[in-house]
Amino acid sequence: MIDSPDNRPSLDELMALAYEAAKLAHCPYSGFHVGAAVWANGKAYTGCNIESASFGLSLCAERVAIFKAVSDGCARFDMLAVVTPDAPVDAAPEQRICCGACRQVIAEFISPQGVIVIEGIGEVSLQDLLPTPFLLPT
Numbered sequence: 001m002i003d004s005p006d007n008r009p010s011l012d013e014l015m016a017l018a019y020e021a022a023k024l025a026h027c028p029y030s031g032f033h034v035g036a037a038v039w040a041n042g043k044a045y046t047g048c049n050i051e052s053a054s055f056g057l058s059l060c061a062e063r064v065a066i067f068k069a070v071s072d073g074c075a076r077f078d079m080l081a082v083v084t085p086d087a088p089v090d091a092a093p094e095q096r097i098c099c100g101a102c103r104q105v106i107a108e109f110i111s112p113q114g115v116i117v118i119e120g121i122g123e124v125s126l127q128d129l130l131p132t133p134f135l136l137p138t
């Protein structure tokens with residue numbers, strides 16, 4: 001695992017970590033593997049989708065990776081890569097892009113200069129993903 005603050009990965013390297021994470025997906029219902037990797041505080045955190053028999057309890061790869069980073073003390077992440085190896089090569093962006101719940105979580109934890117890359121789509125901005133995230137009044 002890449003774990004040095006001076007060894008920031010390229011987006012391709014982060015995508016490769018996301019691919020490895022996708023292999024660990026627990027997706028007996030959908031059969032759709034998803035992998036994610038975030039770079040936060042000089043360390044990579046990976047996640048895969050985890051499905052539950054109680055479907056509403058399932059969790060997306062993006063949130064698994066982000067929550068792993070947050071639970072390790074990282075308030076912000078700098079890079080996010082998402083891969084969908086089971087999507088057809090010509091899959092539409094809607095078949096690869098992050099769901100609404102993940103977009104909200106991304107908005108809350110991405111650093112101001114954070115980068116998001118999605119397999120088959122490329123780099124996307126937070127503004128494109130979620131122009132108006134929910135924020136608690138302060």
Ligand code: ZN
Nearest residue numbers: 060098099102
């Ligand atoms: Zn999601």
